[in-house]
Each structure stands twice: as structure tokens, then as C-alpha cells.
Amino acid sequence: MNIIIHPTYFPNIAHFVTIVKAKNIIYEVDDNFLKQTYRNRTYIYGANGKLALNIPVIHSQKNRQKYRDVKIFNEEKWQSLHWKSLLSAYRTSPFFEYYEDELQPLFHTKFNYILDYNFKCLEVIYDCLQLELNTSKSKTYQKTIEGITDFRHLVNAKKESIQHFETYTQVFGDKHGFIPNLSILDLLFNEGPNALNYLESQTITVQ
Template identity: 45%
Template sequence: MQNILLPVFYLPPISWFSEFLNEENEIVFEQFENFPKQTYRNRCNIFGANGKLSLIIPINHNGAREFKSIEVSYRENWQNLHWKSIKTAYQSSPYFEYYEDKMVKIFEEKEKFLLDFNLKSLETIQQILKTEKAHSLNTEYVKNPESIDFREKFSAKADSEYYAEEYYQTFSDKLGFIKDLSIIDLLCNKGPETLTYIKNVKK
């Protein structure tokens, strides 16, 4: 087993799940880092009718820096907007209707902190995947941890360094394949094959 220090993302990309669900990896989540902007910590990418679409969770700018203290803003009804975007993007995909009732629950609860919201969402995804991967939270910030450090591994702005087979996506006939989107994309398009697909993701 190897210890992996992972950031906590919002409906994470497929590459993140390939590390999270790897049986060789013991997962520790980072909660004490300074909150970095423009990352998957408060955004996910789905495949919309015009291509890649970023769904971003707004945060309260209250001076908090530590990730565990970052508060979600509910000044606008972003949960409704995100769910509508997901529904519009995937309602004609093969498996959306199978998971719709569970997925919608992600957007019904109002967690105060982004960390809690992301962890609750992950719980729901694990229920859909029928996995029970254990994880723990770190107890302090360590700049150079003994664990394998993945805190800066998954960039929302650069091309993914992970490789996986192309699969049919709702709009790929028109716009081509988009790799390493949110786990939502894979679930809606591959359904029960999702776990097998994740195991075959290579770095």
C-alpha cells in the first residue's frame, strides 16, 4: 500500500478517481492547504451542447484561507443552475435516468463549507458506483509530506496527463471526444462499466 495525499474536488475528474479507487492507494485528503483559485476544488467540467462546460461553486470571500474553512455562497441559486446544466447535458445519455434520483440529491442540501459539500457529493458518487473506499483527513498542513503528493496534480487549466480510451459521449458525434471530464460524464455514458473504465486509466 502507498499513502496518497489527495485534494478534495467537486464531482472530480476521471483521473482523480483512478487514484482514489486504486486498491494500492491509501487515501488521505488535504484539508489545511491554502485554497487555490481556479481548480477542481470548486469546479467540475461536463460536456454541454457547445463543448466543455465548467460548473463553478461560488464561495464567500470572508478572509478564510484554509480549505476546510472556505464557505459556500448561496446568494444565487447555483445548485439549481448546476443541476439544470447537468440534466440538459445528459438527459439523452444512456444511463442518466438510472442515476438521476441519486444525483439530484447532491444539489438539495446546503452545506456551509465547501469541504463538507465535496465530501457529501463524493459519498453519493460512491453509492452510485457501489464502492466503499475508505479515506481520512490530514491533521495539519505539511509542505513536503511523506505521502505521494497529488495536491497539484490535476489541473483544471492544462491538458490531463492521464490516458484513457475514448468512449461515446452525448455530443461527441458533433464535437469530438473530450477527455477527463467529471465522473458525471462517465457515469451517464458508461453506466455499470464505469469502474472497469477507471481501472484502465493510465498515467
Template identity: 40%
Template structure:
């Protein structure tokens, strides 16, 4: 266990998530049994739009129990959030250099339904690793893993905590002239703007 990189399952994770993966040689171990935590990247991602940073949030079904394992969290389809998210992503990145190249790969996440948030996030993670040509296998915890150091990143990458990227190197962004460089957004911002160069950026 000590030799694994312990990560949570995020929705279109931020660049810092993949920076950690790329900088480490340890096997990837994704936590399935942690209690679901509100207001984290497990259900939200940040993209750059003409109006600045936009948070896209996946709605979930809230059960009677307070503490629900991440693997059992169900996605809520009471309203068509998939259409809203995909339209926002298309509007934000349609003019980026590589959006059309990856468009079909990502469109399916907004056309098909996934019952569970964990499965939805993991399928995206596997696609993102493939798109960035990061050859890493992903394993999953069989029980909850007690906090360990220094390779436990379950609580480190958080929207309300400072980014792990202390001095992020700017790359081209569609709306940079309007808002300046926006660091540590969803990794799709890097992918759609940098394409095959994304891995070397990390």
C-alpha cells in the same frame, strides 16, 4: 503518512482523480487544512454539453483573510447557482444511458444547502465512490501536511495543467458526434454514460 494517498477535495472531480484512486492501494487521505486555491477543481467541474465543454463553478464567500483553510471555505448562495448547475447537468445528460438511474442521488446536492465547500465536496466524493463500487474509506488530515512525494496529488490535478490521463481510452459520450471524444471531464460524464462499467474503465 507516507503510505497514504493525499488528495484535495474537488467538486465532482475529473476522471483522472478516480483513476489515481483506482490504481493505488494506499488509504485515501483528504487534505482539510490547505489554504484555499482559486481557479482549481475545488470549486469547478467540467461537463460535456451540446455546445462543448461547460465549466460549472461553485461560488464561495470571500473572507477578509487571504489564506483560509479549505475546511473553513463557505459556499455563497447570493444567487441560485444550484438551480443553474442542476439544469445544466440535466440538459447535458438527460439522454445519456444511466442518468435516470443516478439522478435522485445527485439531485439532493442541488436541493439542499451545505454551508461549507469541503463538506459539500466530500459528500459527493463518498457518493461517487459508492456509485462506482470503489470500496475505499476516506480519512482526513488533522493538520496541514507538508508536500510529500510521490503520493501527494494536491497540486497535480489542475484545470491549467496537462491531464494525468496521457492516452485516455474513448467511451461513449452523448455529444461525441458533434465534438469528438472529450477526455478527463467530471467523473459524472463517465458515470452517466457508462454506469456500472465505470469502475472497469478506470
């Protein structure tokens, strides 16, 4: 399967199920940046349930801004906040310490552009999962692409398609039950090396 998908901030399970099953991946980088999407947001499992981690961005005064041109608002100490949230949520998980050294630099190194940062996060996660992928980037925006399965709709955080994923043990599962389709970090910290097997065994509905 050849797919096109957005590079998002620590993508959720749905994104990663499509990624691990793809033969070739095209990253959509030439579309317009929209609010309320996973481009600059991910969800983790905190002590009080589902918790959003948002990267603040600088919005252009113009109506439209390309995803590739959007800058991060680094005046806010968001990286420190996100790392503290991950520590609070996952330091007791089975595999947090296993991946901590690889992930920590992502929250202590400044990036100017959200797209560059997302690609760096993906690179680290692929390394953690020991994934080798055939990837490329879009050159121009195309609404439809022949011969490509389009998963760009998965970027929309407000209009999620219903997917059914198998349960796995989560740190606060006893408190709030299983929360599906969280950030890949939730799966990684809880399942460790088994995360890839989990992703490969899931199915996703193509819209």
C-alpha cells in the same frame, strides 16, 4: 499505493483513476484555498462542448483562508443552475435515469461549507460506483509526506498535467469529438456500471 489528494467538486477522471487504484487515501483539507482550482469547479460535456460548473464561494478579506473554512455563496441559485445544466447535457445519456434519484438531492440541499459539500458529493459517487475505500483526512498541512504518493497537483485546473485516457461514447461526441478528463459524472452517465472497469483500466502519470 497510498495517496494524498484534494476532495474536489465531482472529481475528474484523473482524480478518480488515482482513487480507485489507491490502498489508502488521505484527503488534503488543511491547505489554503486557491482560486482557479477544482475545489469548486468541475467540467461536463454540454451541447456546445466543454462546460464549466462553478460553485460560488465567499472569499475572506484576509489573504489566506483554509480550505476547510471556505463558505459557499448560496445567495446565487447555483445548485438549480448546475442541475439544469446536467439535465440538458445528460438526460439522453444511457444511464442518467439510473443515477438521477441518488444525485438530485445534492442540488436541492443547502450546504454552508464547500468542503462538506464536496465530501457529500464524493460519498454519493462512491455509492454509485459501489466503491469501498480506506480514507482519512490530513491533520496539518505538510509539503512533503514520506511514503505517500502526492496527487495534490491534480487540483490545479489551470496547469493540468497531460494524461492519456481511452475514449468512451459521449452524448455530443459526434459534434465535438471525445473530450477527456471531464467530471466523473460524464463517465457515470455514459458508462454506468462499467465506469469502475474503465477507471481501473486507465493509468496516470505521477509527477
